[in-house]
Amino acid sequence: MPDRKPMLPNDETEFMETYSDPNQNPWYVLSTLYGTDSHDASKRNRAAWNSWVSQKLSQSELIEILSKRFTPPYNDLNYSIDEIYEFPNAKEAFSWQRLKDEILAKFRMEWKLRNGDESPVPELPNPEDIINLNGIKFDEPLVMNGFIFTSNLNLSNCRFENVFNCDNSVFLSGISSESSLIASCSFRNCYFDRTVVFSGNNKISSAYFTRSIFNYNLFIQGEYDILDMDHAIIKGNADFTSTTISTCKFEQTNFTRLVRFVGTKFLSYAYFNGAKFLCLDSEYADFTNADFQYNVDFGNAKFGNLVLFNNANFSGQTLFWDSIFYGKASFSAVNFHEGITFKNARFFDGLSLTGSKFGGELEFYRSTFEAYVNFSRSEFDGTVYFDEASFSKAIDNNSVVFSGCRFHEPLSFQLAKFSLSYPIFSGAILPDDISFSAKNEYWPKSLNQNLETARESLARIRHLVDKNGFVEDAHFFYRREMMLNQHIGSCLRRLPFVLYGSLSNFGSSISKPLMLLFITWILCTVFLFFLLNSECLIALIRDISSPPLCTNWTIILPAEISLSNSLPFLGMNKLIYSDFYTNASFSIKVILIFQTLISVILIFLLALGFRTKFRMR
Numbered sequence: 134m135p136d137r138k139p140m141l142p143n144d145e146t147e148f149m150e151t152y153s154d155p156n157q158n159p160w161y162v163l164s165t166l167y168g169t170d171s172h173d174a175s176k177r178n179r180a181a182w183n184s185w186v187s188q189k190l191s192q193s194e195l196i197e198i199l200s201k202r203f204t205p206p207y208n209d210l211n212y213s214i215d216e217i218y219e220f221p222n223a224k225e226a227f228s229w230q231r232l233k234d235e236i237l238a239k240f241r242m243e244w245k246l247r248n249g250d251e252s253p254v255p256e257l258p259n260p261e262d263i264i265n266l267n268g269i270k271f272d273e274p275l276v277m278n279g280f281i282f283t284s285n286l287n288l289s290n291c292r293f294e295n296v297f298n299c300d301n302s303v304f305l306s307g308i309s310s311e312s313s314l315i316a317s318c319s320f321r322n323c324y325f326d327r328t329v330v331f332s333g334n335n336k337i338s339s340a341y342f343t344r345s346i347f348n349y350n351l352f353i354q355g356e357y358d359i360l361d362m363d364h365a366i367i368k369g370n371a372d373f374t375s376t377t378i379s380t381c382k383f384e385q386t387n388f389t390r391l392v393r394f395v396g397t398k399f400l401s402y403a404y405f406n407g408a409k410f411l412c413l414d415s416e417y418a419d420f421t422n423a424d425f426q427y428n429v430d431f432g433n434a435k436f437g438n439l440v441l442f443n444n445a446n447f448s449g450q451t452l453f454w455d456s457i458f459y460g461k462a463s464f465s466a467v468n469f470h471e472g473i474t475f476k477n478a479r480f481f482d483g484l485s486l487t488g489s490k491f492g493g494e495l496e497f498y499r500s501t502f503e504a505y506v507n508f509s510r511s512e513f514d515g516t517v518y519f520d521e522a523s524f525s526k527a528i529d530n531n532s533v534v535f536s537g538c539r540f541h542e543p544l545s546f547q548l549a550k551f552s553l554s555y556p557i558f559s560g561a562i563l564p565d566d567i568s569f570s571a572k573n574e575y576w577p578k579s580l581n582q583n584l585e586t587a588r589e590s591l592a593r594i595r596h597l598v599d600k601n602g603f604v605e606d607a608h609f610f611y612r613r614e615m616m617l618n619q620h621i622g623s624c625l626r627r628l629p630f631v632l633y634g635s636l637s638n639f640g641s642s643i644s645k646p647l648m649l650l651f652i653t654w655i656l657c658t659v660f661l662f663f664l665l666n667s668e669c670l671i672a673l674i675r676d677i678s679s680p681p682l683c684t685n686w687t688i689i690l691p692a693e694i695s696l697s698n699s700l701p702f703l704g705m706n707k708l709i710y711s712d713f714y715t716n717a718s719f720s721i722k723v724i725l726i727f728q729t730l731i732s733v734i735l736i737f738l739l740a741l742g743f744r745t746k747f748r749m750r
Contacts, residue, residue: 152270152292156247159240159255160264164280166239169273179279181236186281188229189260198281198303263287271295277302285327288313299323307349310335320345328369331355347371362386370416373397383408391416394423403429411437417460420445431456442467450493453478464489472515475500486511497522502533510537513544521548524556532582533557540564550575554582555590567597571606576613588617608641608745615639636734640741650735654692654699657728661691664721698725699732 155161163185167177187195237257244254258264263285270292278300288310300321308325311333318337323345331340335355342362350369353360354376361382370391379400385407392410403425410418417439428449438460444467451473458479464486472493483505494515501523517540524533533556543566546556554577569575580587591614599607616639618630633639637646 152290153268155266155269155271155275157252158266158269159244159258160266161269161275162243162247163236163240163258164277165275166236166243169276175276175278178276181232181239182277183279183281184229184232185236185257186260186283189283190281260284266291271297274298282306282308285309288315291315293318304329313337315340317341325349325351328352357381367392378403380404385409387411388418389413392418394418394420396422396424398424399426399429401427403427405429405431405434407433409435410440411435411459412439414438417441425449425451428452436460436462439463447471447473458482458484461485469493469495472496474498480504480506483507491515491517494518499523501525505532505534507534508538509534511535512539512541514541516542517544519544519546519549522546523550523552524554525550525552535561537561538563540567543567546570548575551577553577554580555587555594557586557590558593559586559589563593563597565597565600567601569594569598569606569610571598571603571609584617584621588614588621591617604745608639612639612641637738637742640738641745643739643742643746646735646739646742650699650732650739653728653731653735654695657695657698657724658692660724661694661721664724665691694725695728698728700736 164182165174165178166181168174190198240257241254244252260283264282265287267287268290272294274295274297275293276296276298278298280299280302282302282304283306285306286304286308288308289312291310291313293313293315295316297315297318300319300323302320302323304323304325304327307327307329309330309332311330313335315335315337317339319341321341321343323342325345325347326349328350329347330352331337332352332354337355337357339359340357340361341359342365344364345362345366347365347367347369351367351371353371353373356377358379359382360376360378360380363382363384364386365383366387366389368389370393371388372391372393374393375396376394377398377400381399381403383405386405387409388411390412392412397420408431412418415438418436418441420440420442421444423442423445425445425447426449428451429447430452432452432454434453434456436456436458439462440458440460441463443463443465445464447467447469448471450471451469454474454476456475456478459481461482462480462484464484465488467486467489469490470492472495473491474494474496476496476498477500478497479501481503484502485507487507487509489508489511491511491513492515495513495517497517497519499521500519503525506524532554533551536557536559538558538561540561540563542564544564545567546569548570591610595607595610595614598610612634615630615634619627619634621627636649
């Protein structure tokens with residue numbers, strides 16, 4: 134028993150003004166035949182109740198209950214069969230015939246003691262009738278641990294001034310409560326084989342369903358100071374719509390069907406660490422319009438087909454670290470007042486955070502996105518981190534979208550990997566302090582995105598990086614932008630970009646134009662050598678006076694001429710070799726003109742390479 138009496142909710146205006154006496158209720162008298170003030174009394178009450186119930190159960194049902202319902206880990210009390218039912222033989226554990234006379238005599242005696250000799254003693258209730266505790270005020274603790282309920286338990290319009298314990302019990306039928314005031318109720322390690330309903334305007338200080346199994350639907354409404362469902366297994370639908378909970382605990386809770394927390398208010402800490410929302414078929418988890426007024430922890434949680442947090446409000450710190458989203462996750466129009474972390478989270482389907490407001494720091498450190506990510510029209514008042522995130526298998530043309538977003542603090546994509554598409558920032562207001570990793574391994578090798586859209590994204594990124602003074606990083610994105618231009622438009626439009634990339638890696642290479650300049654000099658030297666010597670040879674054969682240039686048959690002169698022509702800005706071609714240019718044949722002049730044009734272009738590209746390499750802001 135607890136050391137102190139639990140407190141009831143203060144507001145009782147919507148509840149009954151008069152309650153009936155529990156001792157005038159035959160089910161209450163039967164459940165407390167041996168009193169309420171000791172552990173021994175609780176054991177004897179349990180034995181009497183379960184013996185009474187057994188008259189309507191077959192032997193196979195009894196053995197199944199004994200073998201499966203009261204065994205660890207769902208039995209924290211670790212009762213053995215003998216301890217529960219006080220019989221040496223398990224097969225005789227529910228012998229109603231052996232205890233019938235004793236229980237009937239005890240029931241009649243207790244009724245007279247509690248209600249007076251004048252009060253007529255009712256018949257012992259039928260185990261198949263509804264267990265009706267409606268409208269009763271319980272001043273003393275009610276302990277029904279290990280009880281078996283074969284029919285529906287009705288707790289509506291009750292008032293429990295003290296604890297109500299049903300730990301380790303089996304409910305083969307349903308349980309219902311509406312408009313009740315309960316100081317503390319405990320259903321730890323219970324087995325519910327039918328629907329459980331706590332509906333309407335219940336006001337419960339603390340409710341514990343730890344490690345319980347729900348084979349059918351669960352409906353929880355009302356106001357709760359504490360709602361604890363740690364390690365529970367809910368095999369039917371779970372509905373907490375419009376419930377008000379101060380502190381909730383759903384650690385390792387397993388939801389297998391539709392889960393609804395629509396409009397639920399969480400006034401204090403909300404703990405969902407390790408919870409599983411692995412809904413079947415087309416069912417989902419719905420937190421639409423939920424109001425988390427303090428910190429919330431979804432760390433290590435797993436979500437199945439779909440999870441909805443649309444229009445939800447998160448007032449405190451929000452944790453989704455190490456969470457896994459197997460289906461779509463929607464956080465549209467959500468208001469996050471404080472920091473939120475998705476550290477190491479994995480999204481196997483789409484993630485939508487459109488139109489949301491982030492008041493604190495947002496962290497997606499080492500998160501993995503395998504489908505689209507849409508932040509359109511969201512506003513970020515805190516720092517945003519996508520460091521080491523992986524947009525690895527996004528297959529949509531608009532896979533990573535920040536269109537129309539507003540960032541007021543730094544945005545970091547350090548070591549973030551975009552495998553198939555570039556992030557889209559059209560219409561976004563981006564911060565000056567924004568960072569990307571300028572290495573090829575973090576950007577697409579093959580692109581699954583509209584080329585124009587990708588080019589616009591690269592242009593935006595390049596501008597921002599350059600604005601921050603990262604010259605080499607800016608040129609990295611410039612080169613990728615120019616590479617896309619090689620594939621956009623007609624062949625005539627693409628040709629300059631192809632040549633630009635081939636000759637100088639878009640103005641970043643020094644070695645390429647320098648090597649091409651050297652090759653141009655060699656080729657021109659060879660051509661001049663053969664042309665000069667062929668003209669001289671023809672003149673000699675025809676016995677024509679040798680041209681003025683036939684004074685040297687070696688390659689030295691062609692090499693000198695080619696070198697001076699490759700560096701026209703030095704002026705050697707006019708100062709030293711003016712006679713050669715004056716007397717050169719038409720074919721030699723054509724070659725020299727082409728060499729000059731090519732050399733000028735290559736020298737320009739070489740200068741661009743030096744400027745890019747050593748440029749400083």
